Amino acid sequence: MTNLRDRLKARIDAEGFISVADYMQACVQTYYATQQPFGVQGDFTTAPEISQIFGEIIGAWVAHAWLTSGMSQAAMVELGGGRGTLMKDALRATQTVSQFHERIQVVMVESSVALAKLQRETLAGAHPRVSSQTGIDPLPPCPCFFIANEFFDALPIEQTVQAEVRKIIWEHESFAFNAAQTGTIRERCPPAETLMQRLCAHLKTYGGALLAADYGHTKTRSGDTLQAVKNHRYIDIFACPGEADITAHVNFETLAAIATNQGLTVEVLTQGAFLQRHGAKLRLAALCKHADQAQQDQIVQGLERLMAPEQMGELFKVLLVVA
Ligand code: SAH
DSSP states (O other): OOHHHHHHHHHHHHHSEEEEEHHHHHHHHHHHSOOOOBTTTTBOHHHHHHOOOOOHHHHHHHHHHHHHHTTEEEEEESSSSSSSHHHHHHHTTTTSSTHHHHHHEEEEOOSSSHHHHHHHHTTTTTTOOOOEEESOOOOOOOOOOEEEOOGGGOOOOOOEETTTTOOEEEEEEEEETTTOOOOOEEOHHHHHHHHHHHHHHHHHHOOEEEEEEEEEEEOOOOSSEEEEEETTTTEEETSTTTTSEEEOOOOHHOOOOOOOOTTTTEEEEEEEHHHHHHHHHHHHHHHHHHHHHHHHHHHHHHHHHOOOOIIIIEEEEEEEOOO
16 A cells, blocks of 8 residues: 555646645544554543543543533533543542443444544543444434544645645655745634534434633634644655644634534633643642652642643643533
8 A cells, every 4th residue: 555645646637636634634544543642652632541530521521511411311522532541530530420431322433443442441440331433423412522632633624725725745855834835824624613513413402511622713813723742743744644633723702603503512722721620739738648748749730730721731722511
C-alpha cells in the first residue's frame, strides 16, 4: 500500500491541489489509526491524562445533570475517548450516586479501531454496559449525556482566502500552500457544525446535556489556527503527514449558537473557571489527604497545569449545553 504522502501527492497530480479539509481529514484518520498519540512516550498529553480530577469533575457534572433531569434510563456518550481515561475516572467518581450506574449505559464513539480496543480494555470492570461504535449513528433513543474532550479540534476544517478555497499544492518535493493566494484566512469546520446540529437535535428530543472541552476561541476571528504536534513539539503541518497530530482551534461561538438556536441552555467558560466552580480544589484537598509528599506534589502540579491561566486554564474552553 502506498503511504499517505504518496496518495495525497497523487491526488494533487490529478486535481491540481487538495483543500485543507482533504489534507487534515486524511492526516487525522491515519494518525489516530496508526500512532501512539498520548502520554510522555507519545506526542501530546490531554487533560484526563494529566489529572484524574478532570474526569472526576466531569463525571460529577454529568451525574448532577442526570439527577436534575429526572434520573431516567440514559446514556453517557463519549466522543473520541482516547485511552478511555476520562470515562474511567468519571465512572469511578459517580459510583456512589444512587441509581446512576444502574440506569445508564456507556457508549464510546471512536473512529480508530486501535483506540476503541484500548478503551474497552480500560473500561473493562468499570461499568457492565459499555459499547463502542465508529460514528454517532445510531444514538440510543434516550436522554444522552455527551462528553467530548479534545474531539472537535480533530475534525477537518476548511480554510478560505478571499472567499476561495485555500489550496495545498506540491512544490520542491513537499506540500505547500499556494503562495499566490494572499489575504485574510478564514476557517470553518462544517463537520463540527453538522455534528453539533445532530447532538442538539437529540438533546431537544430526548433530553440530556453536553460538555465539550477544547483549545479554542469564544468569538469568531480570522487567521490560520492549524497546528501539528509531534513528540510534544510543534512542527510544520506538512512535515510528516499522518505521523503528527493535526488540530485547529474550535470556534465555540459557532457551536454555542447552534445549541442556542435549538432553544437549549448554553454556557461557555474557561477550563480554569469550570474546574474551579465544580469543586476541583476540594477534590484536590481530599486526594492529598491520603497521599505521600511525592504524590501530593504530582496531584497539585497536575491540577495547576489544567487550571493556571498561563497553562491550560484560559486557552481551553468548556461548552456546557443542557436540555
Ligand atoms: N478525549 C481523549 C482523546 C482526544 S484525541 C483525551 O482527552 O485524552 C481525539 C480523539 O478523537 C481520538 O480518540 C481520535 O481517535 C478520535 N477521533 C478523531 N476523529 C474522529 C471522528 N471523526 N470520529 C470519531 N472519533 C474521532
